[in-house]
């Protein structure tokens with residue numbers, strides 16, 4: 001589906017840390033890039049590298065068939081584009097601003113109402129990873145736009161299309177971040193536990209990092225059980241065996257708030273109370289699904 005003749009003119013709205021990195025990568029790839037930022041003066045380096053600067057959002061939108069929005073949040077996209085939506089008609093909007101899934105769907109519907117082809121992007125990278133193409137960007141929304149723009153968007157990161165539900169890329173992004181932040185919180189809880197006896201967080205991190213890296217090897221096995229839907233398959237660690245109340249007590253004994261691990265224990269308890277104690281730990285998944293036990 002690769003487009004041999006992708007559009008070469010691209011407008012980038014928003015020259016923050018990420019928007020600046022995206023614009024620089026497009027320039028490096030030889031595109032003709034028009035940039036705009038609400039606060040003037042953030043375009044100096046990009047202009048020196050060949051970008052054209054627009055004096056207004058309207059001028060920026062009118063300059064290219066493809067408009068990329070990399071703004072702070074959902075509201076920023078509307079504040080920038082609502083007043084110039086007539087100029088956006090007939091163009092493609094690639095929105096890589098972080099939004100919730102429903103915010104992305106709302107923008108897709110708003111775009112459709114105004115004759116704009118909408119592709120939502122969720123960036124799994126920090127700005128430094130854009131120039132080295134080390135990150136991933138998930139997309140959803142217009143398949144036509146994705147296929148047409150693939151040669152362009154691949155200058156930023158590995159691209160993955162997640163379907164025509166515009167909210168899906170955001171959902172996958174936020175689910176990935178949910179896992180990451182809970183891992184960070186778990187580490188910080190452990191660091192507070194050992195900190196109560198004087199062990200430094202650095203010493204703890206040196207031990208925790210390789211252990212967690214090894215434990216990620218378990219994820220595929222949990223996924224097989226969840227996807228298979230049978231929590232009784234043999235050779236799993238059972239929920240009864242996974243009782244974590246000793247960790248909760250140890251944390252309390254050390255004067256450390258057990259909130260992160262207590263939350264996991266509460267999920268286990270719900271399944272055990274419903275009679276599933278002999279089933280695998282992956283059954284915690286069912287505690288998290290609305291209306292399930």
Ligand code: FVH
Nearest residue numbers: 014015016017018019038039071072076079097098123126
């Ligand atoms: N930076 C990162 O590591 C993350 C990685 C994952 C994805 N994010 C998302 O990318 C969006 C932009 O992030 P950013 O890093 O470029 O953010 P800032 O450096 O804070 O720049 C924000 C830009 O947004 C402009 N802006 C804010 N509000 C408005 C508005 N109401 N109207 C127009 N523009 C607006 C701001 O302009 P200014 O303050 O300079 O005038 C910046 O250009 C974001 O969704 C991340 O979650 C990045």
